[in-house]
Amino acid sequence: MSTPVIEATGLGVTLGGQPILDGIDLVVPAGEVLALLGANGSGKSTLVRSLLGVVTRTAGDVRLFGAPLGPSAPWDRIGYVPQRLPAAAGVPATAYEVVTSGLLHGRTLRPHRGHKRRALDALADVGLADRAFHRVQELSGGQQQRVLIARALVRDPDLLVLDEPTSGIDIPTQATFVDTVSRLHDAGTTVVVILHELGPFSSLIDRAVVLRHGRVAHDGPPPRARGEHAGEWHDHTHAHPDPEPPRTGPSLSVEVNP
Amino acid sequence: MTAWDQVLELLGSPLMQRALLAAVLVGAAAPVVGTFLVQRRMALLGDGIGHVALTGVALGWLVGSWAGLVPQDTLALPGAVVAAVVGSIVIELVRERGRTSGDLALALMFYGGIAGGVLLIKLAGGTNANLISYLFGSISTVSTADLWWTAALAVLVLGVGVGLRTALFAVSHDEEFARASGLPVRLLSMLVATIAALTVTIAMRVVGLLLVSALMIVPVAIAQLFARSFNRTMTLASVIGVVVSVAGLVLTYWQDIPPGATIVVLAIGVYAVAATLQPVLRRPPPPQDPHPDMVDDVLLVDDVDDADGATVRRPSPTT
Numbered sequence: 074m075s076t077p078v079i080e081a082t083g084l085g086v087t088l089g090g091q092p093i094l095d096g097i098d099l100v101v102p103a104g105e106v107l108a109l110l111g112a113n114g115s116g117k118s119t120l121v122r123s124l125l126g127v128v129t130r131t132a133g134d135v136r137l138f139g140a141p142l143g144p145s146a147p148w149d150r151i152g153y154v155p156q157r158l159p160a161a162a163g164v165p166a167t168a169y170e171v172v173t174s175g176l177l178h179g180r181t182l183r184p185h186r187g188h189k190r191r192a193l194d195a196l197a198d199v200g201l202a203d204r205a206f207h208r209v210q211e212l213s214g215g216q217q218q219r220v221l222i223a224r225a226l227v228r229d230p231d232l233l234v235l236d237e238p239t240s241g242i243d244i245p246t247q248a249t250f251v252d253t254v255s256r257l258h259d260a261g262t263t264v265v266v267i268l269h270e271l272g273p274f275s276s277l278i279d280r281a282v283v284l285r286h287g288r289v290a291h292d293g294p295p296p297r298a299r300g301e302h303a304g305e306w307h308d309h310t311h312a313h314p315d316p317e318p319p320r321t322g323p324s325l326s327v328e329v330n331p
Numbered sequence: 332m333t334a335w336d337q338v339l340e341l342l343g344s345p346l347m348q349r350a351l352l353a354a355v356l357v358g359a360a361a362p363v364v365g366t367f368l369v370q371r372r373m374a375l376l377g378d379g380i381g382h383v384a385l386t387g388v389a390l391g392w393l394v395g396s397w398a399g400l401v402p403q404d405t406l407a408l409p410g411a412v413v414a415a416v417v418g419s420i421v422i423e424l425v426r427e428r429g430r431t432s433g434d435l436a437l438a439l440m441f442y443g444g445i446a447g448g449v450l451l452i453k454l455a456g457g458t459n460a461n462l463i464s465y466l467f468g469s470i471s472t473v474s475t476a477d478l479w480w481t482a483a484l485a486v487l488v489l490g491v492g493v494g495l496r497t498a499l500f501a502v503s504h505d506e507e508f509a510r511a512s513g514l515p516v517r518l519l520s521m522l523v524a525t526i527a528a529l530t531v532t533i534a535m536r537v538v539g540l541l542l543v544s545a546l547m548i549v550p551v552a553i554a555q556l557f558a559r560s561f562n563r564t565m566t567l568a569s570v571i572g573v574v575v576s577v578a579g580l581v582l583t584y585w586q587d588i589p590p591g592a593t594i595v596v597l598a599i600g601v602y603a604v605a606a607t608l609q610p611v612l613r614r615p616p617p618p619q620d621p622h623p624d625m626v627d628d629v630l631l632v633d634d635v636d637d638a639d640g641a642t643v644r645r646p647s648p649t650t
Binding site for chain 2: 104122125126127143146151153155158159163164165167169170171173174175176177178179180182183184206207208224225234242
């Protein structure tokens with residue numbers, strides 16, 4: 074068997090004295106599309122961030138493409154799409170500049186020759202060719218998401234990591250995500266995607282890992298929605314209790330006539 | 332005497348030549364660093380470093396007087412360089428540990444730096460008056476040796492700031508992504524802090540430690556009103572920095588006013604005018620559909636004509 078793309082053993086993360094992840098073993102073979110599922114606060118994002126070295130791990134070992142995390146890891150083969158752009162700072166930046174920053178990795182601190190072409194191509198791939206030289210802060214939320222995909226794809230990664238790509242974005246951008254993932258999957262790229270619900274991705278997912286309280290609760294084929302949950306109009310219930318209704322005064326009901 | 336003669340006379344004075352060269356170098360370098368600081372939301376870092384550098388000046392003075400050097404302030408500039416670099420790295424380390432305590436760390440450095448400087452200068456046998464030229468600048472006293480220092484450090488700052496701008500941009504714009512790309516985030520952050528510290532020390536003679544930050548930040552504030560991209564902001568800020576520095580300095584040739592303060596007031600004046608004019612200069616938005624590329628997925632009641640029971644979409648007036 075070839076070297077797994079991700080190999081984590083006994084991974085543990087403690088943030089601010091609070092254990093977030095504990096004893097996670099995860100092996101992702103090449104070419105797999107893996108969904109990470111779990112409730113809010115179950116540690117999905119932290120797991121992904123510790124696998125990529127964004128969050129320092131407190132226990133265990135992580136190998137990417139067989140190399141330990143660190144300067145020697147093959148960073149040019151990894152593309153990461155965070156949930157959103159960081160809050161706007163004072164200095165404007167164009168979509169093109171943000172995507173160009175994706176060409177740097179590991180010890181490559183200056184973009185190579187032909188970087189302009191590559192950055193513009195990556196933007197064209199996500200349908201933003203005409204927005205390349207617009208301020209990224211002035212693009213819509215969905216367009217910003219697509220800039221983030223372009224930034225991850227500009228280096229032609231063999232592993233793509235997506236953090237909740239479908240939360241709070243419009244349908245066309247969701248479609249861009251699904252198209253991108255299916256195209257990359259066909260080309261043999263490994264994909265790790267954090268999801269709240271399988272939704273539009275369900276047909277692409279090979280395997281699902283469900284986290285609960287920082288531990289792996291399920292690892293195997295993606296869970297299928299059961300019974301009435303499978304329906305289009307199912308009532309979405311949450312594991313946590315519903316918030317208490319406000320206690321102020323008598324209730325008021327409003328009916329709106331067309 | 333014609334205006335041309337006056338310009339020739341101004342350029343003929345060796346003192347003015349040195350001062351002008353220092354102003355151009357500092358005016359060009361300071362906003363380059365300032366762009367990264369504004370991007371990192373650390374616009375006040377330059378101020379913090381400036382205060383710490385004052386302790387460095389006094390420390391250099393103290394060592395100089397112990398060693399019996401003449402003049403006593405020979406080591407003031409090296410002292411400021413060391414203190415500023417150490418201070419900036421401490422601030423960066425504190426920021427890295429936890430963002431919330433970053434401004435507290437800055438506050439401690441502000442007060443500690445000034446108090447330390449005043450205390451040490453007294454111990455060195457100097458007076459607070461000796462510190463004034465460092466606090467508010469004294470470009471007219473720039474010596475040839477100072478100029479060499481300034482030139483070398485300015486070239487270093489510009490080289491790092493411009494040469495590594497994509498990497499420094501990546502780290503300043505999205506630190507999380509930079510880490511997930513395996514970039515040496517800590518090293519690059521330290522680099523920004525260090526070139527900020529060097530800029531503070533070279534700008535010390537031109538505008539003074541208390542006003543250094545203005546030359547780093549105000550041109551960026553002006554540039555970002557008009558520029559769309561990070562690179563343009565940096566270039567424009569650098570040009571504005573050179574123009575206000577030279578203009579402020581030239582004014583002091585004919586008027587007896589302090590150069591450092593003149594440069595800063597001039598820069599803030601330019602900002603005020605630019606900010607007022609910006610809405611006028613900006614092109615009005617085109618009147619058509621702002622998002623022609625988006626699908627019309629929302630149906631408005633007014634668009635729908637259902638008189639005959641069938642829901643028929645009225646043709647859009649723009650098509």
